[in-house]
Amino acid sequence: MVTGDFCLCIVGTFIRGLETTATYVPTNQEFVLNSPTITSMKYWPGGLGKTSNCCLVMAQLITQGEKRGIHLFFVQIRDIETHQPMPGVESGDIGTKFGFGSNDNGYLKLTNVRIPRENMLMRYSKVLEDGTYVPPKNQRIGYGTMVFVRAHIVTNSARGLAKACVIAIRYSAVRRQTEVSPGGMEAQILDYQTQQYKLLPLLASAFAMYFTGRYAEDYYEEIASISEIEEGKLDSLNQLHAVCAGLKAFVTWVCTAGIETCRLCCGGHGYSHASGLPKLYVFYTPGCTYEGENNVMMLQVARFLMKLYPDIKRNVPIHKFVDYLGADLTLKSCMTAEVAIGCLLKAYEHRAARLLSEAASRVESLVRSGKSHQEAWNASTVVLTWAAKAYCHTFVFRTFSQIVTDAAVDKNTKDVLTALCKLYAVHGILENLGEFIQDGFFSPKQVSLLKNKLADLLAEIRPNAVALVDAFDYPDKILDSCLGRYDGQVYQALYDYAKSSPLNQQEVLDSYHKYIKPAQLGQSTRHEQPMARL
């Protein structure tokens, strides 16, 4: 949006219900656009309010008296010379936000705005001069871009969490707090197991999610060639579409919560903008709501899995993303003290398969009890979401473990990555333990093994923690953090940051003379005997 030419306005999860209309008038070969209600106004597009001259508007196409579904229209909203709104256009900034303060997020109201027929994006569906509607070969043809965008969000969210980990882990190696043994030196807070338990699994998640995002991007390039889409060969694309919807939700949740955990791990200083962490948070948290609200995404995954479920039960040959979901649920875990990645993977697959079958049985039993399928579904969305999350979690760990196993790196590097990969999995199991043991898949003894292994892995990774965040290679300029500096000169940087505060450019502020001094006069007696105030 830098040059502010252009933005895309899509609002609402329920695209079918979009209220904005584009009605075709054959006589002058124009579309007339209207957003009739206050709820049909476009909200949030970046640069829309005061900056953009043109935008793409999603609207319900009406031609020959019939609704034809949602299509995209190119609309000029401001005069190129004067920048005044075009006739029938009302737009403006939506006001202050949690973040993106420098961004003009806008609203847009359209009243009988006329655009030429050519301004409809007609690659896949068309409106002819006489108003005849030519539908696309395939309704799902638009999915390709969505999949690509969501895969990109996964990779990008991983980068956000990685930056937060760099800051928090470097600071935790500088910051000292409380002597470990009486009289000894205060320990680096990164040496505290509780601090390791918060930060090191997030570090592992950043690696896991980054690898997963890159894998999804590559897989998209592989399958989603334009020609293939145009020929309507969409099977693998549908698989990837479901996975990316879920990954987008799963990863943005982990990223958002993780950045906050990193901030809180920096204590009070994490709250200062000097830490760079609040800025990261407000930048990444919108990922949970844009490009598909996360809960809606998870239910989309659940719907996809439930649709496959009959095939899964009948062990019909099935795409590699879901091939394990038909696994025998009576099996127990092969976990030993060694905690092999293979056994960890089996555990994640078992949990995902079990939660899916649990959700399916709930829906079935509600239907048997007389509810409509829709009612049964709506009364089961919580367990369906659990199943979808478990599926996404498994996908991330599967990808991570595959990449670590195949990585052509020296033994030391592989050992560290393997420890990180195991930590990701063991931590994930202990944080969701109920889902893994409800059916006795793990024995109590195996759970104790995992708990001990967790402590061992934290201690094993600790010496490499700083090297692992350095490996992300973010320059100080990008991190923009006094706490995350490569040179560790945290306290001098905080002091310099403070001294640069505008409030400090004057020793005594005008506000003192204007407000505080007059207020003090009324209390002078108290100042004469300050101790009396205690």
Place this chain on the structure above:
Amino acid sequence: MVTGDFCLCIVGTFIRGLETTATYVPTNQEFVLNSPTITSMKYWPGGLGKTSNCCLVMAQLITQGEKRGIHLFFVQIRDIETHQPMPGVESGDIGTKFGFGSNDNGYLKLTNVRIPRENMLMRYSKVLEDGTYVPPKNQRIGYGTMVFVRAHIVTNSARGLAKACVIAIRYSAVRRQTEVSPGGMEAQILDYQTQQYKLLPLLASAFAMYFTGRYAEDYYEEIASISEIEEGKLDSLNQLHAVCAGLKAFVTWVCTAGIETCRLCCGGHGYSHASGLPKLYVFYTPGCTYEGENNVMMLQVARFLMKLYPDIKRNVPIHKFVDYLGADLTLKSCMTAEVAIGCLLKAYEHRAARLLSEAASRVESLVRSGKSHQEAWNASTVVLTWAAKAYCHTFVFRTFSQIVTDAAVDKNTKDVLTALCKLYAVHGILENLGEFIQDGFFSPKQVSLLKNKLADLLAEIRPNAVALVDAFDYPDKILDSCLGRYDGQVYQALYDYAKSSPLNQQEVLDSYHKYIKPAQLGQSTRHEQPMARL
């Protein structure tokens, strides 16, 4: 800090290690204060940087050549007439923060600042004119205030979560999204089970935490009479001190995460300051770090419980706050389809007792394996924290259930409160399921019962959700939220909020002529054929 007279500077969890010194000089009966290092500078106190004239400084008292521990000193830092810093005082604002933008949080550096002997707070310990140090009757005498402050933070955090619930639940009753049955009206998002699952347990938590905070405040008033403290009768106070340390951490974590959940439940609009939710978040999240960093607080609780553990095992008569921790761990749950509060309570008590004994065994076994007690402790802080959290969680549910059971209200009100209380407990069990079933305390059948009960409770509470948040009786003026308005006129309010944006007071901003238009000139060819850009 409104009149900016006064603030308290305490920094660091490791109070013993505080670097600021106050050295007594008998010849002129003065203390000389110094913060020698950059890490000894005071940071964060509100109003300190540019506003306060006087402050209380915590410093290591040195008299007759000996360190006497941390004491409080009253220090004038600015001249009452000119507001210039006093000799040896350097102070300023620490810079921008996540929130509290209007608050001058300051730093303070003291170099040979001299104050009269009377400026030491000498209620409990004294320095005589000749420099003789008179210690307090009881070292823990200062705890009283800490306990009171933390109990207050619990109640106040509950209020913060309550406000977020009011906003999110009212908005969820106004906002409609996607037809539930084809062709039907779009449903209120509060009718979606996933939305209920996020919001209604938080509503229950707000009630639970508020009742708990009020209980702790009352109990403090009951036991902590000044006379009792001064006589050094501190047994009940020590119990309450441990509980309040843990509750402060437990509740601020729930409050902070809960406000964000409420914000995300409002979709994109939650991100706008028009929602009022970002402001709530940045106001309450510091509660996790101030007045005792949460992880440190939890370990304090764990230390307290571990100290009692031998008595607990020997079934020595013990304070009512911990009386259940010696329960027989071989017992199984009495849970039936009715899901009685008594059985829920037993489950929480069992989990807390089991996690404590699990943590104790880990420490013991590490000691047996040759580690020092300190090493064993440091290698077990994660499981110790789990035990402490379970203890706090039980305390909150115990208090909530007790108050609901005893409440003298009509049957309908009691039914709703009971459902809310059960939801709090059932949700807490399912969110921490592993801790409740690792030892087979619940059978798989009982877990299924609880999962079904959860769905039933959400459906049961839904019709009263709006009434329950209205019951908090926060006026619109306090909520300051377009989404949480009592009258439900959300969209008009958002539109008005947008129109009031400073950016909208001019149709074409100066920045257009300054930046955008020149940038466009370089692209004019593109504007002549806008479609070419696609």
